[in-house]
Amino acid sequence: MNRKFAVHEYENNDPSISTYMTLDLKSSSSDVYNTLTSVHPRAAVHQLGSSEYQNQTRKVVLLESRDCTRLLQINLGIESVAIEMHSSRSKDMNRSNKLNMDAADKTDSIVLLKIVGMAATILIFLLMIHGVSSAGWGVNYRHSHICALKNSSVTFYCTYTYPTGDEIKKVFWTKTLFKDGNKESSEEEVEHTDLSEDPEYSQRLQYLGDKQKNCTIRLSHVTQKDSHMYYFRFITDDDESQGQTSDPGVSLTVTDLQVESPETVTEGDSVSLTCNSSCALTDRATFIWYRNSQPLTERRDRNNKLLLQSVRREDAGRYSCALQEHTYISPAVQLNVMYPPKIVSVSISSSGEIVEGDSVTLICSSDSNPPAEIRWFKGRKIVGSGRIYSISKISSDHSGEYKCKSRNKHGEKYSEAVTLNVMYPPKTISVFINGSAEIVEGDSVTLICSSDSNPPALNFSWFKENQSSSVGSGQSFSALQSGRFYCEAHNQHGSQRSDAVTVTVKDPPKNVTVFINGSGEIVEGDSVTLICNSDSNPPALNFSWFKGEMFVGSGRIYSISNISSDDSKKYKCKSINEHGEKHSDAVNLNVMYPPRSVTVSIIQSGQFLEGDSVTLICSSDSNPPALNFSWFKENQSSSVGSGQSFSALQSGRFYCEAHNQHGSQRSDAVTVTVKGHLMTLHISMVCVACGAAVFIIMMLILYDMFVW
Numbered sequence: 001m002n003r004k005f006a007v008h009e010y011e012n013n014d015p016s017i018s019t020y021m022t023l024d025l026k027s028s029s030s031d032v033y034n035t036l037t038s039v040h041p042r043a044a045v046h047q048l049g050s051s052e053y054q055n056q057t058r059k060v061v062l063l064e065s066r067d068c069t070r071l072l073q074i075n076l077g078i079e080s081v082a083i084e085m086h087s088s089r090s091k092d093m094n095r096s097n098k099l100n101m102d103a104a105d106k107t108d109s110i111v112l113l114k115i116v117g118m119a120a121t122i123l124i125f126l127l128m129i130h131g132v133s134s135a136g137w138g139v140n141y142r143h144s145h146i147c148a149l150k151n152s153s154v155t156f157y158c159t160y161t162y163p164t165g166d167e168i169k170k171v172f173w174t175k176t177l178f179k180d181g182n183k184e185s186s187e188e189e190v191e192h193t194d195l196s197e198d199p200e201y202s203q204r205l206q207y208l209g210d211k212q213k214n215c216t217i218r219l220s221h222v223t224q225k226d227s228h229m230y231y232f233r234f235i236t237d238d239d240e241s242q243g244q245t246s247d248p249g250v251s252l253t254v255t256d257l258q259v260e261s262p263e264t265v266t267e268g269d270s271v272s273l274t275c276n277s278s279c280a281l282t283d284r285a286t287f288i289w290y291r292n293s294q295p296l297t298e299r300r301d302r303n304n305k306l307l308l309q310s311v312r313r314e315d316a317g318r319y320s321c322a323l324q325e326h327t328y329i330s331p332a333v334q335l336n337v338m339y340p341p342k343i344v345s346v347s348i349s350s351s352g353e354i355v356e357g358d359s360v361t362l363i364c365s366s367d368s369n370p371p372a373e374i375r376w377f378k379g380r381k382i383v384g385s386g387r388i389y390s391i392s393k394i395s396s397d398h399s400g401e402y403k404c405k406s407r408n409k410h411g412e413k414y415s416e417a418v419t420l421n422v423m424y425p426p427k428t429i430s431v432f433i434n435g436s437a438e439i440v441e442g443d444s445v446t447l448i449c450s451s452d453s454n455p456p457a458l459n460f461s462w463f464k465e466n467q468s469s470s471v472g473s474g475q476s477f478s479a480l481q482s483g484r485f486y487c488e489a490h491n492q493h494g495s496q497r498s499d500a501v502t503v504t505v506k507d508p509p510k511n512v513t514v515f516i517n518g519s520g521e522i523v524e525g526d527s528v529t530l531i532c533n534s535d536s537n538p539p540a541l542n543f544s545w546f547k548g549e550m551f552v553g554s555g556r557i558y559s560i561s562n563i564s565s566d567d568s569k570k571y572k573c574k575s576i577n578e579h580g581e582k583h584s585d586a587v588n589l590n591v592m593y594p595p596r597s598v599t600v601s602i603i604q605s606g607q608f609l610e611g612d613s614v615t616l617i618c619s620s621d622s623n624p625p626a627l628n629f630s631w632f633k634e635n636q637s638s639s640v641g642s643g644q645s646f647s648a649l650q651s652g653r654f655y656c657e658a659h660n661q662h663g664s665q666r667s668d669a670v671t672v673t674v675k676g677h678l679m680t681l682h683i684s685m686v687c688v689a690c691g692a693a694v695f696i697i698m699m700l701i702l703y704d705m706f707v708w
Helices: 031-038 065-076 095-106 117-125 685-707
Strands: 002-013 014-025 043-047 058-060 086-088 111-114 137-139 145-149 154-156 158-161 167-174 205-207 217-218 228-237 250-255 256-260 263-265 271-277 287-291 294-301 307-310 317-323 333-348 360-368 373-378 381-385 388-391 399-408 411-414 418-420 422-434 438-440 445-454 459-464 476-479 484-493 494-497 501-516 528-537 542-547 548-556 558-559 569-577 580-583 588-589 593-600 607-609 614-623 628-633 638-642 645-648 651-659 661-666 669-675 679-682
Touching: 002 669, 095 263, 145 154, 256 317, 271 287, 271 317, 271 333, 333 399, 333 418, 360 373, 422 484, 422 501, 422 542, 445 459, 445 484, 445 501, 476 484, 501 569, 501 588, 528 542, 528 569, 593 651, 614 628, 614 651, 614 669, 638 645, 645 651
Parallel strands: 002 111, 145 250, 263 333, 333 411, 422 494, 438 501, 501 580, 593 661
Antiparallel strands: 002 014, 014 086, 043 058, 043 111, 137 158, 154 217, 167 228, 205 217, 228 250, 256 271, 271 307, 287 294, 287 317, 317 333, 333 360, 360 388, 373 381, 373 399, 399 411, 399 418, 422 445, 445 476, 459 484, 484 494, 484 501, 501 528, 528 558, 542 548, 542 569, 569 580, 569 588, 593 614, 607 679, 614 645, 628 638, 628 651, 651 661, 651 669, 669 679
């Protein structure tokens, strides 16, 4: 059977002024004592009854409501709590005082003496104990304080008792505490509001019991505005009863969840996150953790702490917590994981080939927290800073290996190097002479064309100055002759030509020619210049002139002033250098002059009969030969004939006159005598001899001309 215990709280240790409650338990006083004293000493316990009342003093602990309830439920088998508060004054001993005395006579009593302001805590503790009743009237709560999660449903477990024979007229829950009319109070009684009729509660409140003995209700979708003290009230048909209101009632605290976390943590450290509530949740639940709104399935525990050991960068994010089977999720809190740069890389804005003149952007990507400071290197030289490094109008000088360094206060790291391979047309073209630029005729010299280009030039063309067409191809060229040569290099981006180099071929004179100054005919008395030209290397410095086979002069130029027919001849020159000599072809000097040495000759001599004729022939020395001849008889102004021959029929002195384009000349006269029937030709032996001599000379001249 249940045993009753009277629990007294004396004011100022005066037993005449006390507040007491009666507890209906299935346990003995020693069970209660042993259970309470096993935890922590914080208040004095006086065990009453017989002689022990004055002598026994022991220590007990007052736990939080939930833990104390579980402790008593486990150790004492408590199933319900019935609480009724009573107050007594020495001058006004009422029915409650009588109940107190009755309880003291019939039961063992325990008095908790408040030492230092412990009354409120003692009351909470007592509410945890099941089965509080008084004189047949009582309300039993499973929990006197409920801590519930926002937006959840809360169940107020409740039973009540009333004297047998009374009939229940009305039951309801209220937030208003009943004021006993028997109490001295100048305040008017407060009207009790039925929560089921309150618009703020009516849609959320549900009775789960039968309202006869079970007063359990459920309140749904609780918010922090619902945090309040709630009381169950019931009214019977007892005329003396104005209704019974449980006091104290059930305290409801609605809490949200808040994640407590350091703002930053360094990679590799350990960090603990706490899911806090403003009160200890009544229902022990499993905590669920979320990172970036995704549940951490491996993090489900009745512990409200989340321990991250050896934090990684992947652990950074927004953390929130919740209770299993509850929809409410706490506001997210950012966990910022600090770590040094890792995974540093460089990307190039252009994916194709880079051509000189393009704009190129390099981007450094780095995974670090806090964001890293970036520096750029070309080789070992710093060339820039910042995440982006731009090169406008890139040139071949920008070709090379680039890398970036990412650095923050936790460390630094270099990226792998990337190569900028800038394409450009040939430039800095030059010709290299393999050996000496001076060679001997018959040998060759190799010329090599080099260029700076990307990609390297594969096509080369060779040119000789003053020639429009190429004289060779390929990177090398064999020069066999003197001249100035240059090359032209080509790739797909353009071409450029080199400066010319001079190749000198040493050779003896060749192509030796004689040039006559003046293109017209040479007339006796003119001045004539002959020039000897030759192709040789080194140039010939020695020249010799020949008239026929006879040496007549030296030097490149040979001059004849006041030329005469005697100078008519074939001329040639000889050109000489250190490598040899060569004669030119002969040139003929054909000197023009007027007729001279004009003579008359006969083709027969002796006596002639009258009526016969004698033939006279006119001979002259001239160039070109005289083609016009005129015959005259002395003492006659007009000619008596023409042509190179003339037939004389009468006696007289006759002469001829020879003409060419350069002049004329007359001969000496010859005498023709006709006697009787005989005609005698008187020709002086001198004249005959002269005519024969002239004829012989002319024949010799003609012979020489044909021989040359």
